[in-house]
Amino acid sequence: MKKMIIHGGHKLRGEVVIGGAKNSTVALIPAAILSESKVTLDSVPHIKDVYNLMAILEEMNVHSDFDEDTNTLVLDPTEIKFKPLPNGKIKSLRASYYFMGALLGRFGHAIVGMPGGDDIGPRPIDQHIKGFESLGASVSNEHGAIFITAPKEGLHGARIFLDMVSVGATINLILAAVTANGQTSIENAAKEPEIIDLATYLNNMGAKVRGAGTDTIRIEGVPHLYARNPHTIIPDRIEAGTYLAMAAICGDGVNIKNIISEHLDSYLAKLEEIGVNMEVGEDSIFVYPSGELHAVQIKTGPYPGFATDLQQPITPLLLKAQGDGIVIDTIYPKRVRHVPELIRMGADISIENDVIILHHVNHLQGAEVTADEIRAGACLMIAGLMAEGTTTISKVENILRGYDRVVYKLQALGADVKIIDDPE
Ligand SMILES: CC(=O)N[C@H]1[C@@H](OP(=O)(O)OP(=O)(O)OC[C@H]2O[C@@H](n3ccc(=O)[nH]c3=O)[C@H](O)[C@@H]2O)O[C@H](CO)[C@@H](O)[C@@H]1O
Numbered sequence: 248m249k250k251m252i253i254h255g256g257h258k259l260r261g262e263v264v265i266g267g268a269k270n271s272t273v274a275l276i277p278a279a280i281l282s283e284s285k286v287t288l289d290s291v292p293h294i295k296d297v298y299n300l301m302a303i304l305e306e307m308n309v310h311s312d313f314d315e316d317t318n319t320l321v322l323d324p325t326e327i328k329f330k331p332l333p334n335g336k337i338k339s340l341r342a343s344y345y346f347m348g349a350l351l352g353r354f355g356h357a358i359v360g361m362p363g364g365d366d367i368g369p370r371p372i373d374q375h376i377k378g379f380e381s382l383g384a385s386v387s388n389e390h391g392a393i394f395i396t397a398p399k400e401g402l403h404g405a406r407i408f409l410d411m412v413s414v415g416a417t418i419n420l421i422l423a424a425v426t427a428n429g430q431t432s433i434e435n436a437a438k439e440p441e442i443i444d445l446a447t448y449l450n451n452m453g454a455k456v457r458g459a460g461t462d463t464i465r466i467e468g469v470p471h472l473y474a475r476n477p478h479t480i481i482p483d484r485i486e487a488g489t490y491l492a493m494a495a496i497c498g499d500g501v502n503i504k505n506i507i508s509e510h511l512d513s514y515l516a517k518l519e520e521i522g523v524n525m526e527v528g529e530d531s532i533f534v535y536p537s538g539e540l541h542a543v544q545i546k547t548g549p550y551p552g553f554a555t556d557l558q559q560p561i562t563p564l565l566l567k568a569q570g571d572g573i574v575i576d577t578i579y580p581k582r583v584r585h586v587p588e589l590i591r592m593g594a595d596i597s598i599e600n601d602v603i604i605l606h607h608v609n610h611l612q613g614a615e616v617t618a619d620e621i622r623a624g625a626c627l628m629i630a631g632l633m634a635e636g637t638t639t640i641s642k643v644e645n646i647l648r649g650y651d652r653v654v655y656k657l658q659a660l661g662a663d664v665k666i667i668d669d670p671e
C-alpha cells in the first residue's frame with residue numbers, strides 16, 4: 248500500500264494537461280476484443296485501471312503494448328483464447344463487467360466474477376442482466392460469478408427499455424448487441440460522452456451504432472469488426488473538474504488544457520454560480536485567483552446533469568465559500584466516505600437524510616486521512632493542498648486507479664506532494 252503526503256498551503260500556478268477519460272478507456276479496452284485486428288488507442292491515461300485491464304487481457308492471450316511516452320496502447324486480440332474470469336484482477340475494478348458484454352459478443356459466452364470498484368453504496372447490475380436476457384442469453388450467478396450463454400444460433404436483436412439510466416448497462420448492451428443478429432434498441436439509455444466515444448470507436452471498426460448521446464440507441468448487428476485506425480480517447484471531464492476545483496481554491500492562475508468544455512456544462516455553471524473566475528477557451532480553461540465565493544446547492548443526476556463523480560471534488564470549494572453549501576447525490580445517496588475524513592481536518596459538515604450540509608470554515612488543518620474510494624480521495628487531496636500543515640492520505644491506490652500521473656501533475660503546478668510506501 249502507498250500513502251500520499253501533502254504539505255499544504257502552497258499556491259498553484261502554471262498549466263496541467265488532462266488525460267484521456269478513465270470511464271471511456273475502461274470500456275474501450277474490453278471492447279477491443281470484439282475486433283479481429285489489432286487496436287490502437289491514443290491519449291491513454293496512466294492509471295491503475297488500465298494496467299489491471301491489460302493484465303486481464305493477457306490471461307486471454309491478448310497482448311498489449313503501452314508506450315508511456317506517447318500514451319499509445321496497442322492491443323492485439325488476433326490470437327485471443329476464451330478464458331473464464333471468475334476471480335483475480337477482475338475484482339480490482341468496476342469496469343471489468345464490460346468483459347460480460349464483450350466476451351458474449353466475441354464468443355457467445357462469458358464467465359465473469361462480480362466486479363469490484365468503488366465502495367459508494369449498492370451498485371446492482373440487474374439492468375445489464377435483463378438486457379443480456381432480452382438478447383436471448385441465459386444468465387446465472389454461480390458462487391459470485393456470472394455465467395452468460397447465447398443460444399446456439401447466436402444473440403438476436405431486441406428492444407430493451409432500461410428501468411433506470413445506467414452508464415454500465417448501456418455500454419455492456421452495446422458491446423453484446425453490435426454482433427447480434429438483427430436490430431437492437433436501447434431505450435432510456437445513458438447519454439454520457441463516454442458512450443458516444445465508445446460508439447465512435449466501434450463504428451470505426453464497422454459497427455452500426457446510431458443515436459449514442461440520445462435516449463435511444465439503435466444497433467444493427469454486423470458479423471465482424473476490424474479496427475483500422477487509431478482511436479483518440481476523449482479528455483477526462485472528471486479529472487478536469489477536479490483540477491478546476493483545485494485551481495479555484497489554491498490557484499494563482501492555472502491553465503487546464505485538453506478540455507471539451509461542453510462535457511462540463513452543468514459543472515461550469517455551478518462554478519460560475521459560486522463565483523469562480525474563469526476564461527473558457529477552445530480546448531482549455533484558465534482559472535484566475537478567486538475572489539469572494541458563495542455557497543450553492545448541488546444535486547447530482549445522469550448526464551447532462553451534475554456528475555456524481557464531481558460532488559466530492561467540489562466539496563472543498565463549498566467549504567471555502569461563504570454560507571452553507573448543500574449536496575444531494577441522487578445517483579449514490581451514500582457516497583459520503585469523504586465526510587468523516589474532512590471532519591478530522593476541521594470541516595463542519597452534517598448529513599441529514601442523505602443531504603450533506605457544508606458549513607463555511609476559515610481553514611482546514613492537515614491530518615491523517617483515508618481515501619476509501621477514488622473521488623473521496625480526490626476531495627481529500629484538494630483539502631490537503633488547501634490545509635495548513637501536513638496531510639497524509641492512506642489507501643492512495645484508490646486515487647491512482649483513475650488519476651493520470653497525479654503526483655507529477657501536482658508537482659508541476661508547485662504543490663508539495665509525494666507518494667511513499669506504506670508498510671501497514
Ligand atoms: C466505469 C464507469 O463508467 N463508472 C461510472 C459509471 O458507473 P456505473 O456504470 O456502475 O453506474 P450506473 O450508471 O450503472 O449507475 C447509475 C445508477 O443506477 C443504478 N443501477 C445501475 C445498473 C443496474 O443494473 N441497476 C441499478 O440499479 C446504480 O446503483 C446507480 O444508482 O457511472 C456512474 C454514474 O455516473 C459513475 O459514478 C461511475 O464513475
Ligand SMILES: C=C(OP(=O)(O)O)C(=O)O
Nearest residue numbers: 341342364365556621622
Ligand atoms: C465510481 C467511479 O469509478 P468506478 O465506476 O470505476 O468504480 C468513479 O470514477 O468515480
